[in-house]
Amino acid sequence: MAKTPIAFTHNGDERAVFVDDGQNLLDMLRRTAGDLTPKYGCGQGTCGACTVLVDGAPQLACITLAETVDGRRIDTVAGLAAGQGGGRLSPLQKAFMDNFAAQCGYCTDGMLMSATALLARNPRPSRDEVVEAISGNLCRCTGYEAIINAVLQAASGGGSAQAGRR
Amino acid sequence: MPVAVSTFRTLSEAARAFESDRAARIYSGGTIVMRDVNEGDVSFNRLIRITDPAYRAVSVGSEIRLGGGVTMGEIAAHRDLAFLAPVARAVGGPQVRTVATVAGNLFAPRPYGEMAAALVALGAVAETAEGRRLPVEELVRGAPRALVAAVAFPRPSGDFRFAKVTRVRPKGAALMSIAALLPRGGSGETRIVFNGMGPHPVRAVAAERALAGRASDPSAIAAAARAAAEGLSPLDDALASAWYRREVAGVHLKRLLESR
Ligand SMILES: Cc1cc2nc3c(=O)[nH]c(=O)nc-3n(C[C@H](O)[C@H](O)[C@H](O)COP(=O)(O)OP(=O)(O)OC[C@H]3O[C@@H](n4cnc5c(N)ncnc54)[C@H](O)[C@@H]3O)c2cc1C
Numbered sequence: 001m002a003k004t005p006i007a008f009t010h011n012g013d014e015r016a017v018f019v020d021d022g023q024n025l026l027d028m029l030r031r032t033a034g035d036l037t038p039k040y041g042c043g044q045g046t047c048g049a050c051t052v053l054v055d056g057a058p059q060l061a062c063i064t065l066a067e068t069v070d071g072r073r074i075d076t077v078a079g080l081a082a083g084q085g086g087g088r089l090s091p092l093q094k095a096f097m098d099n100f101a102a103q104c105g106y107c108t109d110g111m112l113m114s115a116t117a118l119l120a121r122n123p124r125p126s127r128d129e130v131v132e133a134i135s136g137n138l139c140r141c142t143g144y145e146a147i148i149n150a151v152l153q154a155a156s157g158g159g160s161a162q163a164g165r166r
Numbered sequence: 167m168p169v170a171v172s173t174f175r176t177l178s179e180a181a182r183a184f185e186s187d188r189a190a191r192i193y194s195g196g197t198i199v200m201r202d203v204n205e206g207d208v209s210f211n212r213l214i215r216i217t218d219p220a221y222r223a224v225s226v227g228s229e230i231r232l233g234g235g236v237t238m239g240e241i242a243a244h245r246d247l248a249f250l251a252p253v254a255r256a257v258g259g260p261q262v263r264t265v266a267t268v269a270g271n272l273f274a275p276r277p278y279g280e281m282a283a284a285l286v287a288l289g290a291v292a293e294t295a296e297g298r299r300l301p302v303e304e305l306v307r308g309a310p311r312a313l314v315a316a317v318a319f320p321r322p323s324g325d326f327r328f329a330k331v332t333r334v335r336p337k338g339a340a341l342m343s344i345a346a347l348l349p350r351g352g353s354g355e356t357r358i359v360f361n362g363m364g365p366h367p368v369r370a371v372a373a374e375r376a377l378a379g380r381a382s383d384p385s386a387i388a389a390a391a392r393a394a395a396e397g398l399s400p401l402d403d404a405l406a407s408a409w410y411r412r413e414v415a416g417v418h419l420k421r422l423l424e425s426r
Contacts, residue, residue, distance in 0.1 A: 022169035136259020
């Protein structure tokens, strides 16, 4: 099987890896780059558990060909807390904790990345905009309300989740 | 089975490779083709990638031209394509729209194909890398194997409307979607296109006839709603039966025509 060398920025670090023909980005991140935060859910792009940011935009790692990220920036949940220095949780992660926005937790990493992309583009989203931003992420514990409240709380700078409803 | 990936810098090289290798498929946004790769589909063994900037180009004048590789996200955010934004936003969730392309949508299996339906309503033509032109209306019925480099259509002079009917909100596969081009002031062609009411996007010819020249007349709208499913063979699948689709097609068409 042919191996193709690619280089990309992974949560701020420069990485160079070999990818296999037809290998998807999720497999490369988990098995080659050792980042287990993007989750394997459906393998078809339907559940959103593998959501990562490519040059800031949300993408489904399981249906992205690994070699298409050559020269690009990949951000995952592994970089959220580290970005705050010394493993401190980001405000968004903290809001997820405060609002009990994780039950089984399997969808959480994908939810965090979709919400990160939203807040970077739109720091004060409406409730509808939050709902739209996570519409490609399934939570089979059906904990959507808590997740929406957490994103709104993070957007309002940590105050009450209700603040974002107005 | 492993899949080889070939990347081409020009559309013409990519087209030659695609047209001469029946075991090749195009990786445009990859949202359909990568599912097949993950499932180990052995009907193809090569993916063709196109890095030609022309494949990603948008030009807006009296004619609108979208490179085949233009994404739903780009269309949704484009200042001069506001009329197409509701269609682009109806395709998948945000992560899908980051990469899903116009060309890929033309070949998407049902129930997908919202952009394809809109392009049929807009009277778009697909252009191959060699400059051959084929109406999208014909292409969606099954065209000879060719790489679609771009789609082009006249800037709509009339009223363009679109609706996607789903059971799951905010996101879900379409039971059906409807794209309508309604001429303003009575001149020009009325085009009503359904996705989900046939094996590919289809024109509702009977409804078009009922509306011709008087799309805002309540009696014409009522007649179009009654005739909406005439001559069409709706899909019969896990989302809805053909009977159900035939029953509701007119209801949704009426709502779209009455919406302001
Ligand atoms: C979770 C999810 C939700 C989705 N929801 C929707 C939806 O609501 N509506 C909808 O319409 N679709 C939906 N899709 C399907 C898909 O994302 C879109 O139809 C998209 O536009 C396909 O484009 P692509 O570039 O990703 O296609 P690709 O996967 O790159 O290609 C698809 C097919 O088209 C062929 N092809 C691609 N480009 C060309 C070209 N230039 N010339 C000739 N052949 C070409 C390929 O060979 C391949 O067979 C969804 C997909 C997922 C994963």
